[in-house]
Amino acid sequence: MTTGDERRVERLRPTPLLIAAVAVLAGSIILLAVNVTEQRTQAVWGWLPAIVGTAIAGWACWRAASSPGLDPNTRRVWRSLSVVCVLIVLGVVGDTRLAVTNPHRPDGLDYLPTSVCYALAMIVLLWALLRVPIRDRAEGDRIMVRFVLDAAIVGITAAIFVWYLASQVRDPWNSDGAAAVPMIMLMALGLVGSLAFIKVTISGSGGSDRVALRLLAAAAAVGVAGGALFPVLFDVRPGQSGSQMFIPGTLLFVVLAADRQRRAAGMPTPRRRRRSFSAVPYVAVAATDVLLLVVGHAAGGTVFTVALGAVLLTALVVFRQVNALWENGRLLRRVDANLVQLNSYQSQLTHRASYDDLTDLANRTLFEQQTREALDAIVPGETLSLALIDLDDFKTINDRLGHAVGDALLIVVAQRLREAVREGDVVARLGGDEFGLLLHGLRSGEATEVLDRIAESLTRPVHALGHDLLVNASIGLSEVWPDASPQELLRRADLAMYAAKERGKGRHAVYDARLERDQAADAQLGAELRQALDNGDFTLVYQPIVSLPGGEWTSLETLIRWKHPERGFIGPDVFIPIAERTGQIVPLGDWILRTALAQAAEWQETFGDRAPGEIGVNVSARQLREPGFAADVRAALADTGFDPEKLVVEVTETAVFDGGIALDTLQNLVTLGVRIALDDFGTGHSSLGLLRTCPADILKVDKSFVDGIGGRSEEAVIATAMIQITNGLHLQAIAEGVETAEQAETLHRLGYRYAQGYHFSRPLSPEQVSEQLRAASVLPV
Missing domain, CATH: 3.20.20.450 (EAL domain)
Known part of the structure; x- marks a missing residue:
């Protein structure tokens, strides 16, 4: 797997399941071609690839759901897809039974069990997808409203086309409306399922890979719509169905999607740029306008003229709206860019409010806050030590060599302090040449060892802007006690630090009650x-x-x-x-x-x-x-x-x-x-x-x-x-x-x-x- 500025997934490699799915699709095509003019094989063989392909897809979905690194929502979606495959297997078994027992004229009621299985499959799929939460609640509500409207548009458009084709272009069901209804319903549900996948993709929710979701959307659209339209557009023999070919083809997409999701599991999902508008309603309107022109042309000049005018007006309105939406999208992108810049400025201001500009250490405000949080979180038996470090004769360096040299010295000292403490300890610059340390979980002897290590690191010559300087520091240490407050802990460390200064340069002292008495005196x-x-x-x-x-x-x-x-x-x-x-x-x-x-x-x-x-x-x-x-x-x-x-x-x-x-x-x-x-x-x-x-x-x-x-x-x-x-x-x-x-x-x-x-x-x-x-x-x- 490779990494970069954007997420990349390793190239597709043939897997046993993928090879099996391709083989099943090839077998279904061969069987359909062999039996296209006359039935040369038993009817059950034509449906067998669909059953096997669905089973392969179900196992691929279950494997994808078991991939490490998936969040619970994504895992639930892929497990639901396994259930969908099981329901499709039941539906295909029902189709197989019809093809074997009564291939010439099945009753409309015979389609009901298989249609119920297919419908349940789509409902389970929709239920799983629509339950996926969206990060932004308000954005989720807007996406849901748009999805419902787009689903209604697609459903109505699909119903109009299928009904028109079934009643006007061909008569594959011998004017048996009962047989046409399930097909119309399944095609509409398939396109709605495609929209559901698209909804999850554009909402940026869950951990599903977007390419995998697009493959699933294509599977839902092509499989169900193709299977429903195949008998309308082509002459088929009794006992044959487009599902014999389109179900294996659909499930090949599902296997591809499952393999993609398995390889992308656990990788971060990049944030998708906001889209200014959805193309679904406009595609539906354009398709309906084409159908209107076809119907108008067949009806005669007057109807065709009115239909053409309506189509032109619709096209102009759509163009005007799309142009307005495009402009709004451009303005929104500019607003987004400004907001990103403002957020960046806000982050910088927040950082500068909590960190020292020169050394990038925590400042006094953040140090006191972290001290307070550490005291609040401490439990009986734990230890916490606070040390104050003051560089000896730092003012002399500033006065003799200038503030630039003094600043360079402070940067080196800050780096050495970072290196001398453990990860999780806090290093802060409290102001001037004074630094603070917050040491977790160290006993008195262990804390003084840290101070010795710090003192030793500071004694090494510091090269600052061409000057080799020797640094000494006076260090005061105070240790936590029951009901300690941040201010008192700092005061005690400060008292110990001045006691260290009185004993000579380059020393450290630990607070005790005697220092308190001496200070009072x-x-x-x-x-x-x-x-x-x-x-x-x-x-x-x-x-x-x-x-x-x-x-x-x-x-x-x-x-x-x-x-x-x-x-x-x-x-x-x-x-x-x-x-x-x-x-x-x-x-x-x-x-x-x-x-x-x-x-x-x-x-x-x-x-x-x-x-x-x-x-x-x-x-x-x-x-x-x-x-x-x-x-x-x-x-x-x-x-x-x-x-x-x-x-x-x-x-x-x-x-x-x-x-x-x-x-x-x-x-x-x-x-x-x-x-x-x-x-x-x-x-x-x-x-x-x-x-x-x-x-x-x-x-x-x-x-x-x-x-x-x-x-x-x-x-x-x-x-x-x-x-x-x-x-x-x-x-x-x-x-x-x-x-x-x-x-x-x-x-x-x-x-x-x-x-x-x-x-x-x-x-x-x-x-x-x-x-x-x-x-x-x-x-x-």
Whole structure:
């Protein structure tokens, strides 16, 4: 069997049943020809091919009904055809009995049993065909009305012709009207049966093959009509009938139809184009007009003239109506084309309303709907997991490389997410660089394995518009619980995702109650932080940076402290991350900068050259990404009158590792004259390339490399390497967290000239700094 844009059925191949049907038809023709002048064989032999051919057709119909892939309606039609063949066999047996027992002059009542069998056969056929449902109820009603009208037209036309031919052209029944009536009835029923097949074909109902139905329609028309007209048109001997030849011929069509249906079973039925009108009424009118002209010609000039005029008027009316119907059909086809186009637009709009334009993943609306449906359908004991995925530092890629590269990256990420999950799981783009997953039937451990697989797939370099990019993602997972709602499931996954971000990039976290408590505490602390800033509960302290080996002050690093009225002292490691997540680090950082600059300006005015040479202020990654941060620093310097060259902005290497706006902000600060220090160097995304791209002047070596420097060689090796790097790059190196004299001595021996830590001084309040400045001189840097 071949397939293509349209349905194709394998070519007709001779089958045993088809060969047998052809042989039976050939035998019937030979027998009829042998006995046409005189009866040379027994009468029963002339009817035997009809009986055998009908039996073959019945078996072929039963086989077609048993074909796999048929719908119930089509199967019922072909089984009914088997019953029809059985009834025809009974009718032919009756004809055979008449031909053998009384071939010369059978009584009209003798035809009744056989006529009843034939009539029942047609009625069963009509009943089966007319019970076939039609997809569109309104369309079905219209088709049924048209069928009834066409059937009436055909029936009346057939009756007129048969009666005329029987009474005027020939007298084959010796003016025995009783014998003519069954033949007229059978011919009318046969043509009506043809219409029934055509009705099923054009209605597009059921799964019957259209070619098979056309073959059946031809069988019904040719068989019954030919059998009825044969004795009218040809002289036949007593005991002979056209049925002896036309029944095998008819059933050959039936076998062909059954074979076609069997080969086409289970294949999709193409939709048939709507017809603008039916040709049946016009054919009937044309045939009747021809008969009218024949009768009029025989009747004389006047009658013929009137008949000719009526025929011409009828022809003009038909032509006008057909032209109008054709125009209506053309307009309907245009309307259909417009409706198809509108449906296409509607489908596109529906798709765009539910799917993301860029990645073609489900959007947030569809994802929430599918989550709701999954929760409604879940049964006790089943599991459902929801994961939220947020790409780390995606904004940096957009800012540095442009949105086109960012979009190309999102497309690749979407494809990798599809490949990482199973069929039936849901992948969605919820907006920006945030994706959602709906995982069915996975336990906690299995779900985290999926997340590990996703994280691993994302770590492979992504080639986007000529750029090779590395992607990390923070993933949060929440699992279903009784009475879970889509909104709460999403909220828990979101909470877990932010917990993963806090633990570092490229990680995932699973929701638990502890995260809920932490969030509540963070939310409460965030609200209190805003209030503390308004109430002036924050204070600044300053830790000296000294020169080695003497320990003279060279500059101060600004540190913030918060003494809560109820909780007491809250460390920066607690409230600074909350301030960054809530965005309050921006106003808090602005307050720190202005307060420190004002204090440093006051010390310069009071102590002159004895004031600290520089003041260092820590700036977060969030502040660096704020538009206009460099302009805010310029305004603060102008308002306080502080020298820009004595301000040191301290940033972590993580804040500027990915470049983008943060790096551009640092470049703008350098333009102002501000110095840049890389804080906690070595603990984040350490890269020598960063030292080339970041406009740093100072490198602050993290405390973790200073601890134990006097007792273990590893720290000494790292510390030595760093001082060599800073010397080679002409950077100032400052060792942090020096707590013992031994550490200070070792650092000096390794080449360090600046340090800070508790060994030299703890952070001091502004008053303590002023006291120290009064008591001793401070050497310039």
